[in-house]
Every structure is written in structure tokens, then in C-alpha cells.
Amino acid sequence: MSEANKAKLSNKASVREIFETATEFERVAHAFYSALIPNVSKNIRWLVEELAEEELEHVELFTKLSQDPGVEAVMSAEIARPVADGRFSDCVHTPDLGIDPDDQAVLQYALMRESAAMDQYTELAESTPPGPLKDAFMFLANEETKHKAELEKIYYEIVHSGGV
């Protein structure tokens, strides 16, 4: 077990650490979906494109936050490591969905990510001291919740259809 992973298992983490994981989480997701676009059949490309776009917005949000002096000021503070962090951190590693994954596979992966993100941000919003970072986590928690709900609906609309 690496030092870094040991640190992750302890129940405290610095804001910087959390912040960087989150930034990475969103960036990887955006990159993953973007890379997937040309590899899926055109008939499901709309889905991946929509997912990539969502993630891009979040990446931009983190970029903006990192330039915020108020955020910079709390970077070294220690906060409770979220329970969901393990699952969340795992998502930084992108899966292999195979060649030409179908819409259901993409959706299931996206749903899993959204679920982890939602839990992570919800906990972070609770434990981060008040300030622009807490606001950002709250915003993200809210966003990911909506996002997950929307994806679930899309999932059921696509998968549970045609059967009458």
C-alpha cells in the first residue's frame, strides 16, 4: 500500500487534497466522455456528448475556484474525510467499457459516477468550513443530485421502452 493510499485511509484530509481529487474526478470524467464520443456508434453519441458537456461545466467550476483567493486560504485546513471518498477516488480511474459500448453500459457507468459524486459532495459540503469552497461543494452536491436523477430518468426511458 502506497503512502498516499495510507493517507486516504486515515479519516482526516487536507482541503487541498480533497480539492485536487475532485478536480481530477471531473477532469477525468470529461476526458473520458470526450474520448468516448468518436468510439460509440452515432446513434448513442448524443448521450455521451451530453455527459461530456455536463462534466466540462464542472471542470470549469473547479478551475475558477482554484483561482479564488478565499479558497486558497483554506487549502491547508484539515477536514473529515468523507465516507464515500473511496468510491469517489476510484472513479478517477476510468473503466474499460469495451469497444463500441452500448447506451445502457454508458448510462450505467455514468449513473455509478454520479451517485458517488453526489454522496461525496454532500458530505464535503457538510464538513467544509463556511466560505466559497463550502458554497461550491453545496452547489456541486445539488448539481450532482439533479444530474443523477435526470440520468435515472433517461435510463428508464431508454432501457424500459419499446416493450409496451
Next chain:
Amino acid sequence: MSLREVLTPFTAWKHVLDAPVTIPDPIGREAAERYRGFHQNDMETCIGCGTCEAICQNGAIDMVPVEGQVTEKGDSGLRPMIDYGRCCWCALCVDVCMTGSLTMSNEYTWVDTDPDAFRFIPGLEEPWKDKEAGYRREGGRELSGTKRSHMGELAPALRGDNFSEICAGFTREEAILEADRCVECGLCVATCPAHMSIPDYIAAVRDQDYDRGLQLLYETNPFSEVCGRICTHKCETSCAALHEGDPIAIRWLKRHIIDNVPMERRLELVGGAKPANGHRVAIVGAGPGGLTAAYDLAREGCAVTVFEALAAPGGMMRYGIPEYRLPYDALDRDVAVIQAMGVEIRCNMRVGRDIALDDLKRDHDAVILAIGLQMGRGTRIPGSEGPGVEKAVDLLRRITAGEDVPVPERVVVIGGGNVAFDIARSMARLQKATHGTVGVTLTALEDRAHFLADAEELIEGAEEGVEIIDKRGPQEVMRDASGAVTGLRSWAVTSIFDDQGRFAPAYDQADERVHEGAMVIEAIGQMADVSLLGAELTEALDWNRGRIAIDAGFRTSEPWLFAVGDAVKGPDVINAVADGHRVAQSVMERVSLQEGIS
């Protein structure tokens, strides 16, 4: 002549001091409770069916558009306007009203200097609008029947172990009784995707003119054998009769017509196709959409070839719907009429395997894709990969094809739509025939009131021994150490739709159950197999959220290619039929245009 007779009349004078019996001021005298006074109409309940107008012997009623009343499914948006210059207050309009919206207040005085005021629309702002007293018909709708006519069905005991057709169809007497109930308002026509002339063909049943009935059916639908049996009959959900009774059995009446016209007579009545016009059209898929388009185009004189991947035409009508709902010979008769128009159906010709789409493109003026939704969706829950988990559509197809399918003593079906019931009831029959008992559990996310399947599926399925468990969300297919399926683990569904009516199930994880079974069948959804398009065409085509993008005329972004049916649009046979007509029209426009150019 006595003095008494001269004097007695003067006794009348004793009344001279009596109080007058007349009412000093009769204005405002309240009429009796059930007095037939000025009309009232509950605008929200009224559906604008015009039955009041039809029965009015004075011709006092006009159906008129009213601001705020929207024309929509089951409501014409029209409302009665009554000309009090003609009305005789007989209240037949109230007695016949299909929804009970039209009533009468006991108000009877109305003074106005404008004669046109007496041509009025009840239910707007008249002073007696909300008055409680007044004529209400006693005992409900008496003037047109409210009970659906009986139709013979195989008893559950007689059908549980076989695939014999359940519904016997109406006898003539039953059909006439049922047709008699129709008030010919025509609200159903807008709801029917093919806009069939429903009131007209029902009238033909009433008149016992089956020839006329058949011709009316064929004007809009070459699949009356099929639709007369398994149509989703949304028309019946906008029937005026349903507001205070059973809706008219439109579907069964359609079947009754077709039941009463022998095959040779059908061909005579339908007549032949126009002379060949030299155009060639290829259709991929012999389902209802493709064959309807084929029928129309062939009648116009096109040379139509239908390429069907499976061994027989019909698509889901044959390979999806079980025989007990739609016998194959009924489907064959519909297909035979289509073939009689000169349509060539080439079976066992899977495009992309046995023939290339490019070849079709090259040899024809237009190609219509009518491929349907042949692939079943899976839940992809843990354990769902591997033997023992089947897709409903695959199993149904294999049953139709006569293949042996495994028939365990206990089976779990996931899904609450008609397909789920089709497989559940088919498996129940096979179990009954094989093991003598039925062991099918059907679990669905929805609660009973919101099952996508038709109500009679729930009733008949239960009669046949299918255990229906609603509000269960599948979580895992359970397997034993050897990997054999042992059951399905599910959570209770606490809510299924969000406030916008979109699917968003929520679960109670504490309420967990395992449904025992050696086979789990997934019947949750279907998708189109678009692989036949090939990468190049897939890339070239425009798409719309997973489906081939089409315009109102079912044209794809490629001018030679059209697409129709479940794969691009509607969810059922009648929609496919309706769209088949439209795509045929677009194709005709295209080929005529080519003609103009060449």
C-alpha cells in the same frame, strides 16, 4: 223548479270575504325541485360529443367552439348552444347526455330585450349556473346502453395448457347489441392513430352490411384481423360511452366485421392494384409498418419487395404476440390480402447478412426500413449474465418458431407490460402442459393501477395462475454454487414517478424479497438492431436521441431511405399501420418526383 234552486246559488257569496287564492307577486316563485327549466352544463365534464344535438327533435342545439375549451383526446372542445326559440324543454338532451354534464335548473324566468341572448351556451355565466334544484334524469343513462355486450371466451380451465385463441369473437346478436350502443359522436376517430372510420363501420355492423364494413376497414387499415384482436384500442379510452358505462368494444366490432367476410369476398371488395407504374420499392421488415406501406405502394402500382429476416412475415405480430391472443392463420389472412396486391415477401432474408442494404439501394427507387424493436433489453443487474436468464422477446420468438425452450417449474418474469404478460402466460401454458402446474411469478416496478399492460392481461394472467407481484425493483439474480439460477432478489418500490410523471423509482431497501425460480425472464424493454445499416450509413444518417431521425413524412436524412415502425416511432401495431400509410405517401411523392425529372 223549486225556490231552493233559485236561492242556493247565492251561497257563493259566502266566499266574498275569503282571502284571495292568487299569489300577489308570482315573480321569483320557486319552481318544483325537478322542474325542467333553463339548461346547465358542466363545462369540465362535457366532452362535446354532440349526442344532445343528435337527439334534439327541435333542432335547437348547435355544437360550437367555446373559448377556454380545448380540443384534445376524448373532448371535441365543442359545447352545446341552445336556441331557446326552438327548445321545448323535453330534456331528452339531458337524458341522453353521455357524461351527465347537461342538466336543467328549475329557473324559468328570463327577460331580455336582445332576442339573440336566448341562443345561449349553458355553463358560462348564466345566473342559474350553479343552482342545485332542477331536472336530473333518474336512474342514470337509460337511453343508450351502458353495459358491454357479452362475448364468449375460453374458460381458464380450458385454456391453461394450450395456445388456443381465448376470445371467440362476437356472435351477430352480440355484435348488433354492442354496435347499437354507439352514439356515433366520432370522438374516437381522432385518438385512433390510423383515424379509422370507427362510427361508420360500427354502423355497418348495426345495418348488418359487412361488405360496407370491410371496405371501410381497408380504407385505413389492412390489418383488421390483427387489430381486431390485439390492437391497443386507445380509441376505447376516448369513447363517449365510457363516462357512464363501458366504452364500446370497438376492437371486437372490428374483428366481428372481418370474421364475417370470407377471404374471397375480401379480395373482391378490396379490388386490385393500379397498373404497374414501373417504380420499385424495397421494404426491410415484414411487420405491420412495412407491410402497410407495401400494401399502399403496391395498390399504387409499385413493384414492392419486402425483405424479412425470419422465416415468416408478420414481425412482432407473429413472433411477439402469442397464438392465444392472435392465431397465426388470422395474421396469414391479413398478409394474404397484402400479397394479393402483388407484394413480394422474401423471408429468411436478413439484410446485412443475406443481402446488403447497398444492393437494395441500387436496385430500388426507395428503401423503407421497418425493422421494429427485435432485441430485448436486459436489467444488467448482478447475476443477470449467463444461462438461466432470458429475454422475453427471444423466448417468444423461439416459441413461435417451434423451438424447444426450457420450461422450469418455477419462473420469474421482470416487467409489467404486455410483453411481460405474453411471456408469463406463454410459460404458464408450457408449464401446465409439461408439469401440470403453473409456477410463474411476475414482478413489476409499477403498482397494479399503473401497469403498462392491458387490464385484461392482469385478469386473465391471474386466472391462468400467474402470480403478479407489483412494486418490486429487481436487484440481483441469485445463483447457487454451481451457477444455476435460484431466484430474483428485489426491493420494494416506494414511488415510481416524479412529479412530472417521469420514471424515477425509489426503493425501500429494508423490504427485500427473493422470488424463487430456476429461470429469470427480462421483459423490461426492447431496442432496434440497427447493425444492418453498417458503420458508414450509421455515420451518414442523422439521429435523434438514439433513433434514426425522420421528418413528418418518415424521410431519413438520406433521400432514398425511409424509416417507419416501432424502431423510429410508435409503440404498437396500429401506430405502425398509421405510419405505414404516411411513409407510403412520402415514397410515392418521391418516386413521382423522379418520374417528373426523368
Next chain:
Amino acid sequence: MRDLHANLKTRHALGPFEPRRANLGFVTVPAERLRGLLTELRDVHGFTHLVLLTAVDWMEDGLFQLTYLMNDRAGDRTLGVRVMLNRDEAVGEDMHDLWPTAATYQRELKEMFGIDFPGSPRVDEEFILEGWTDLPPYRRDFDSLAYSQQTYAERPGRVTHDPRAHMKSKLYPEG
């Protein structure tokens, strides 16, 4: 009633007896046998009361049906005697000598159906209609609706809509 019919059938060349209720039936008699039948019914069989005399227009068959409804009050029996007349030159036999009231019926039939009864008192006098020049109005080929539309002005402003056509125009005008 069946016995009576059997009794009269041959002598008056009656058609088959058509019972309606126990005390009501109908029978058709050739026009030339009508007077003899009615007289016998009245004088011998107790059918003294002529309930009504009216006509039915069987235009499609080219016939007028005259119905003499005869009632035996003591026996509570009613017999409808039918005579079929050629519609083109409909002439009935005057019966006012048997029942003076028949004259009124015959006068009305002349006016309303155009069936003549030569010899009937005042048969050509106007009965109900004054200055009528059209077809006798109770004939089936007189169209009372067309007559009223031609004769009287409709008050303007009435327009109706067929629900089915209206829904088409609103919801699916194209198809």
C-alpha cells in the same frame, strides 16, 4: 276473432288474419268486397262502432292503405279492415251512409292524401287547409321540411360543427 275470420274469409275473399292482441287483429279485403264486409260486420257481428278511418301511404309499392277500424264494444273486439288502393288514381268507396262520421274522415283523406270518395258529402270542401296548392301534405312524397324551408325564412346566425370533423381540423388536419 279467428272464428270470425274463418266464417267471413271465403265469402268476402279476405286475406290472412293478422292478430295483434287477443282483442285486436287486422285483415285485408279487396276493394270491391269492402262494403259487403263492413255491412255484415256492423249489422251481424256487432262491430257497430267505426273507430277511425285513415290511410297509410305505401309510396314505394304504389299503394294507399285504407284502414277501417271496427269495434265491437260489447265483445271488446277491434278489427282493422284494410283496403289497398292504387296510389296513382286513388278512389275509395263512400261509406257515409253506414256511418255519417265517415264523411269527415273521407273529406280529410281527400285533402291530406288526395284520395277521392265520390258521393261523400262536402268531400271537396276545404277541411283544414286553406288555399293549399301543393301536393296533399300527408303523402310521403310531400317533403314538409323542404316546404317549410321554401316558405319560411330561417333566422340567421345558427352554425353547428360535427365533433369528428372539428377534431380533425384541430388535431390532424393533414391526415
Next chain:
Amino acid sequence: MLSFQPDRSQYPQPGPDGRLEVDLETGKYLKLWQGPNHPGITGNMSVELTVCGDEVVEGKTHVGYLHRGFEKLMERRTFIQVFPIVCRVCVPEPDFNEYCYAAAVEELAGIEVPEMATWMRTLILEMGRFNSYMMFLGGISGSLGLGLVGQWMTYVRDLMLDRFEELTGARIYHMFILPGGVRGHLPEGFAARMEEVLQTAEKYLADVDRVMFSNSVFRLRTEGVGVIDPALFERFGVTGPNARAGGVVKDVRKDSPYLVYDQLDFIPASGKDSDIFTRVKVRRADIDNSIGLIRQILEKMPKSGPVMARLPNVLHWKIPRGETYIKGECSRGEYGYYMVTDGSGYPRRINVRGPSYTHAMALLEHLIPGTNISDVAALMVSLHTYPPEIER
């Protein structure tokens, strides 16, 4: 008994064609029109009188003032659509039309009417008869200058109209008896309110007995006047109270019972003298009969049960080919509907047989010669005429 004995030597004699030769140029004769608006005429009808002095030598009945062509209208309406118009044939006693039409349709269509409905129908018909007689008493007294009785009777009739209103939803054209049954049950407390009306009626009728039947003027002007020889009854188709006043005790309710009359006790009123007085007297007794019948019906009728039979959808209702005649005893005599169907959705022919058709035409014209001008009104009203029955 006073009697008018004119010198008839100067009268016109029938010509060879049997018609009177009245030469107005001689100045001996005068044409006098009684009606169409005249207190002695109930409804729009007129009698064209030829008078010599104050004696009437000839009378001709003229109708057509309110011809609406009902029988034609009926042929142009579906079976249910005819229902609202039949009552309009007769204002004072419209219900007979509703009953006869409904019964004819039911018979030809083979519809069984629920028992409750037959009781309700009988009740309605007796209420209608009562009201018809109220108008009659007013009419006959009015035609002899006794206006007071008319006022009383109008009041009593109005009370009965209140009962009609609460039972049927309308006062005059009730449109309550429709093919298949009737439109509703008795309202709560109806019997008690009806009893009040009947008791009020009896009170007023006792007054009428005093001021009319025990009135020397009334008796002088009606006794022995307008006598119909009972020998004429059959030839002139005289029915109802007009015949019963001449000793021919025939009443369809008894002789050919319909509805529930065979379950009710009553003795048809009758008399012997066949004059105006007896005809009025018979009707007066008929009113008592009706009052008794209404009480019996309300007491004996079932307390619950359906009032309508199941009909085919009335919008497509076709009735097989057939013909029938339905009759009943209305206040004026035999009332009937002769209906012919041809298998279509419309009646082929409906003929309305009203007693006035014979009473006010052939019979009246026969009775008028030799009467005094001032008696014509009473004579005519004593036959109880409703002109619309003549010109349906």
C-alpha cells in the same frame, strides 16, 4: 219544462242533393260565426251558423286554425323524438297522447314496462282527467254566464298543476310518460300534498254543486236541451260521457281495461236523459271517480321498483313492421293511437283518434239545426270538444 217551439214553415228545405238551400238574399237568414275566439269554444274552432230569427237552421264546424300537422311531424321523427311532441296535440289533457304513443311503441317493439311505471301512468292519466274536467266545468258554466265556477275551477286546476309540476317537472306539457316507462318516482311526501289538493277540490266542488247543479237557471237552460238520441251513438261514433249520459254505459277503463284499471274499484258514471244537463252531471260524477281513483292508486301502488324498461339505443331505434291500435278512456271518450311501423327508425304512420273528431263534426252538425243561438255554446261545450284532436 220550457221548450223552444219555432214555426218551421218558413225554413229552407233540402234541395235535390240533400243540402239546404239557404238564400241569404231573401233577408230571412243570417250567417253568424261562433268562434274561432269565443268563450263557448274551447280552443280554436268555429261554428258557422245559419240563423233564422234566433233559431239556428244549419251549423258547420270549421277547423284548421291551429293545424300543425302533428301526424306528419311524427313520421319525420325517430321513435324517441316523437315522444316530446305528442302531448302537444291536446293542452287540457296531454297525457293521453303520451300514454297511447308510448304503449303503441312498446307493443310494436316488444318492450315490457315495469309494474311501477304502469301505476304511475294510471295516476298521471287520472290527474289529467281531473284537470280536463276542471276546464270543462269552467267552460260549460262560462258558456251559460256562470263565470264564477270557471274561476274556482281554474284555481283547483292550478293546485293540481302544482302536483304535476313536482311529479313530472312541468305544468302543462308533462313529457313524463316515455316509451319504456316513466321518467321518475313520486317525490317525497307527494301523497300527502295530493290529498290536500283533493280535499280542497272536494270543498270547491261542493260549492259547484250548489251554484250550478242546484241552480234553476242552469237547469232551465240545460235540461232537455241538446238531446242526443242514443240510437245515434253507434252511427256517430259517440263515446265516453256523451254516450254514458244517454244510458250506454261504456267505458274503456272497464270494458277493455288497460294499465292497472282492473285492479281499481270504480263504477263509471252514467245517466239517462242524454241532454246537456245529464252530460255535465255525468262528468261531475266522473270527477268524484277520478278523485277516488287517485286516492286508490296512491294507496295501492308499489312503494319502489324500476320505472323504466331497458330500451335499445334510442338514437338507432328501429321497430319491426307492424300496426296496432292503443286506446283508452280520456275525459271525452275513446282516445286512441293507430300506429303503423315499417321496420325503419321512423313511424310509417300515426293516426290520432280523438273523440272530438266525431263529436264536434258530424254529431254537432247533426244536433245544431233547431237550436237557439244562445244554446249553441252550451251544446257545443257539453260535447266536450278539443279541436286539436280534429286537425292533428
